[in-house]
Amino acid sequence: MKEYVEPITQFIEQAGWMGPLFFILFHLIRQVLFIPVLLICIVGGFLFGGVFGSIYSFIGLMGSSLSFYLLLSYFPWLHSRLARLKEKVLKKDPALNVWQLSLFRLVPFVHFHVLSFYAMEKSANITEYMKQSFIMNIPMAIVYTSFGNLLYNLNTVGLVILASSLILLMILSRNWSDQVVTR
Template structure:
């Protein structure tokens, strides 16, 4: 685990009744320290046990999603960068389903905020976004909190099988039809002809 996470864990352990609140807030702060979500969820399981760890991780991840929803509109540069990455990885016209986003959240090296952008594209209203955030964060929080101790004992072969299974599940949960309007298609063609690089 990273040094920052170990320091925060020690601090939270000694803080008594404030520990759950600090843990929930740590989910929001951890992205600025470049600590993966999975590590924080595993730490929640160690600190609070499976049930409370999952509950507190869900609280932190939902708070993080709400902060993202309200802040991303005020940061057009960040929004544009995330969309550019989304286009590069998944294609311009791909809209991921909630199931696909939930599967990708289980893969530790996927960018958490990139998946939030994909969810925002699918569900632009706050209520729908938060429902989607709940549905996509629950497997993440549960899996890494409950099974976190066992994950560290997986062999490389077992880890590869799990990642390949998640990739297959991601493919099976995709949207089968993509609808592109004439205006969208031809505006993209004009952009490409102006910028051939």
């Protein structure tokens, strides 16, 4: 994965005013290269800072959500594969709302497209799906991009506080997700 990310980030850094456009496009091709979303958002924090990186990541995530929806409409076999993956990840079919899906998006081990697939199945049409994606992508873009910016400017005390917070969040989300999935 590093062999894909490093040259692309160097290219984006050297692209000048076209860098944000290339970064947004990188969000779209990330799906094909199987690069985790959170890594791209963190790179956005490194390259563009917290505010602009979040904006560019959000635009890229929305484009990724739209292209995902369109891909599933054109390739039915992909739809059935994701249905099987969703069964493995979510076990039963929990009744998750868009806010819960937003929180699940912040958990690094939950697959981005499984949650998109869940939202797509619960949506009546593409407009409703894109509204849900809008809500689901905001926290992810802000948190992980800010995390990348924070890592870029981090000192030792900040690292200890951040690591402690992440451990606590992972413990709480694991307990919460176990309760939601087993119902």
